Amino acid sequence: MNSLWTDTISRLTPYVPGEQRTGSDIVKLNTNENPYPPSPMVLEAIRSVDGHQLRRYPDPESVALRQTLADYHGLSLDNVFVGNGSDEILALAFLAYFTNNKALQFPQISYSFYPVYCDLYGITPNMIPLESDYSVNLDKFEPNAGGIVFPNPNAPTAMDVSEEGIRQLLAKHTEQVLLVDEAYADLGATSVVGLVNDYRNLLVSHTFSKGRSLAGMRLGVAFGHPELIDGLQRVKNSFNSYPVDALAQAAGIASIKDEEYYRSIMNTILETREQAVRDLRERGYEVLPSSANFVFAKVPGNESAARIFEKLSDAGVLVRYWSKPLLDQWLRISIGTPDEMQKLMAVLDA
């Protein structure tokens, strides 16, 4: 605290991302990164950069990348917005659509950046409790009372809601924006991207950080009705004209074009996940049904999740733990390679 600090700074409790510890013997299962590198075509696109691409500003509107994404999803250029990771997409969308003096509804257990954005912009949060099985019940959101945002699948539970459930909510919730945060859509989770032209208030966010192995490049996407996308463009162009650099645009395009590669690594990750679920259950863990590249697992009996988290960390196996009500007996474990998952199991057994 400092006399120069504004109320904005002073009221913040910033988001804390998972630890980015590095080292060849670290098993990093704490930030839902893809264990496999991006497509060789992505590396080729980056390595073919020339100095004149770098000395010039990138296309501020990222037209080639947005058109590639539009074609991939059967949409138009004006349905697509790109930003510096899906966190920037969320930060701009909250500023664009939720600073309307109405309470914003989101699940009580959810992506922990949502309450941070509320603090940043002075938005009142209205946190909706989960069901006792940790699922999100969409009937608990009050239609039109204020904006609604939820991750699908949810974080950190990995549980999803159905497209039909989202359609039913959209049939009633027509006057405020519904933002569905689909960070795991590239891993085969349910996606409602195909509905954005049917509902003028539906905004869907994706990221290249998970399924597409590009967390290091910072690339996120929003899909929506052209008038919603236009609102995001207006806010972006009033904040930072060029958030997506030249190499991220080139890498994103190359990524979308190598569908075969990503289907192959996705299938491997899903197989590894199913094996990990079996292995954890054998060890007495309760594991929630996962539609993502991570699992949420409750430690057995009277064991302390905090203590297991520390022991794993000491052994170089990083997972995610939150010392919070409802979460403090659970660990969120990203799906790594089969070898990495075996190392995790070996440390759990020790």
Add this chain to the structure above:
Amino acid sequence: MNSLWTDTISRLTPYVPGEQRTGSDIVKLNTNENPYPPSPMVLEAIRSVDGHQLRRYPDPESVALRQTLADYHGLSLDNVFVGNGSDEILALAFLAYFTNNKALQFPQISYSFYPVYCDLYGITPNMIPLESDYSVNLDKFEPNAGGIVFPNPNAPTAMDVSEEGIRQLLAKHTEQVLLVDEAYADLGATSVVGLVNDYRNLLVSHTFSKGRSLAGMRLGVAFGHPELIDGLQRVKNSFNSYPVDALAQAAGIASIKDEEYYRSIMNTILETREQAVRDLRERGYEVLPSSANFVFAKVPGNESAARIFEKLSDAGVLVRYWSKPLLDQWLRISIGTPDEMQKLMAVLDA
């Protein structure tokens, strides 16, 4: 306008960057890009990327890059903050320090993004007129009445104020932040980076887009007292944890390490600028004294700057023109290569 749009979106008039037209015969003198590519060491750093760097999140705190910048300027790690271009630095700094219900003072003719940030965050602007020779008179700012921001050298005039003038202002203005936007410091313009530990309210922003030829990579820096930097970190970590991607961090470090290369291209640019000033004056243009890689030039006599701007554009020579009071007889011309400047002069002669 749309019933889903909030007041935030509706009140915005977004910033419009210079046109990014491409093509081998385009002479692009409209966005103050460096005409020379970045150091070969920068390209080498980018091309040596491996897939595992890309699949993982970058260091959210950019420690290696910030330490490199701190060492270069004789400062400490906690004096340095980095972001996605200096526009993001400004956007975060305005949110952190100027949303305090006091009017923000900046020159009436200045970087045209400042009033856009004011609109975005609901900050009241207090625009201070320039002197009749287009210089900024620091005595016209009211100390402690609210925050102060100005570019040094100013945009689009290219005229600078002295370090001594800034010291005198800081002696009186002690209770609100003074942000000096030094986008052109790497081109030899006056810099007050060395003063940041002497004044707890001085924040200085730099960019890698101009002198360091990395507009395509999006990299900006803020220097300040550790408590000011801590405030920026809090806001950044409440907006987007990882705005600087892995390749931008690597490119920035390589850039700082090749001082010899940048001194060499800077000297060439300054020589080309002096020749361009002589050539424009010979053609009847009034040219303001420049401390940057661009010049601000008033068209001769009764000619129309708008018409010359259009004619240049038709001939593939892009410069910047604003149809605004005080500016509408002027052109802002970036310094290109000697060949590019000769092409500009040839079109002006035609």
